[in-house]
Amino acid sequence: MVNQTLHQHDVMLVADIPLSRSWPSDSRYWWPTSDGVYTFKTGYWLGMLGRERTWQLAFSTIEAPMWKRVWSLQGPPKLRHFIWQACKGSLAVKAQLRHRHIVPDATCQTCGAPDETIIHALFQCPLVDEIWRLSSLVSMVNMAPFSAFADHFLWMMNNATVEEFHLFSTLTWAALLCRNKALFDTSPPSPSLMVVVFCRLVKDYVEYQKKVGSTARNASCGASGSWSKPLVGWVKVNVDAHVSMGNGVRLGVVTRDHDGDVLAATVMRVRSRWEASGAEVAAARYGVGIARRFGLA
Numbered sequence: 257m258v259n260q261t262l263h264q265h266d267v268m269l270v271a272d273i274p275l276s277r278s279w280p281s282d283s284r285y286w287w288p289t290s291d292g293v294y295t296f297k298t299g300y301w302l303g304m305l306g307r308e309r310t311w312q313l314a315f316s317t318i319e320a321p322m323w324k325r326v327w328s329l330q331g332p333p334k335l336r337h338f339i340w341q342a343c344k345g346s347l348a349v350k351a352q353l354r355h356r357h358i359v360p361d362a363t364c365q366t367c368g369a370p371d372e373t374i375i376h377a378l379f380q381c382p383l384v385d386e387i388w389r390l391s392s393l394v395s396m397v398n399m400a401p402f403s404a405f406a407d408h409f410l411w412m413m414n415n416a417t418v419e420e421f422h423l424f425s426t427l428t429w430a431a432l433l434c435r436n437k438a439l440f441d442t443s444p445p446s447p448s449l450m451v452v453v454f455c456r457l458v459k460d461y462v463e464y465q466k467k468v469g470s471t472a473r474n475a476s477c478g479a480s481g482s483w484s485k486p487l488v489g490w491v492k493v494n495v496d497a498h499v500s501m502g503n504g505v506r507l508g509v510v511t512r513d514h515d516g517d518v519l520a521a522t523v524m525r526v527r528s529r530w531e532a533s534g535a536e537v538a539a540a541r542y543g544v545g546i547a548r549r550f551g552l553a
């Protein structure tokens with residue numbers, strides 16, 4: 257049916273779509289919504305704004321560089337998660353809680369300001385003011401827009417150096433914890449102390465990650481590409497992918513025990529045009545599947 261209905265080029269694109277391994281039955285899916293159910297609003301977007309802008313509105317591809325930067329921030333995963341929530345506007349500050357009808361008003365509990373937005377809680381509340389006032393970023397932070405955290409973050413992302421941006425993320429995190437401590441702890445927080453603690457925490461984490469990373473690199477360099485046995489009782493699964501132009505992707509798996517004896521080895525060809533990184537992921541997934549199938553994992 258695909259051959260009869262579509263142009264040759266489109267037939268190839270359709271044939272390249274990898275099928276789900278779980279073979280679900282076909283169903284109708286409205287792509288502009290994340291749950292696939294039609295809504296009038298998204299129908300209106302599609303009609304009025306066209307496909308591309310609707311895609312951007314629904315999946316925020318316009319903000320892709322921002323999300324990329326959020327997830328590549330140096331520091332503990334909690335820091336990245338917090339910044340991500342702040343960018344999405346989903347931190348549990350009073351304005352957000354009022355918006356969701358959880359509390360009747362948005363008054364800041366620490367200073368009495370009428371609207372505790374994310375911007376207020378992290379930059380403008382007198383409680384956290386000291387964090388920014390005493391930092392080297394003070395003039396820069398005041399220049400960035402305060403319309404929403406995502407706008408502020410984007411502005412800093414485009415105007416600060418890597419070091420400044422790193423400090424900015426750390427201080428923002430310190431400001432949030434300062435606010436939470438004031439709300440939920442009995443003792444009042446010291447913003448300056450909070451800054452010292454958080455800068456130290458992030459620095460230690462980054463250094464630790466570098467150390468672990470270089471140890472791992474040294475270990476693999478030391479092996480000079482040769483294969484090393486797993487520990488006794490363990491099974492090592494090696495995987496690889498080969499992408500050939502116009503000829504699909506080949507995935508390979510070799511599983512060996514602590515003596516180096518091969519337990520299972522297999523190759524699979526997939527009709528797909530994945531890029532190298534996607535093919536590597538598919539190979540890893542295939543490797544785990546094979547190990548499971550043979551009762552090794």
Ligand SMILES: [Zn+2]
Pocket residue numbers: 364365366367368369372376380381382383
């Ligand atoms: Zn306040």
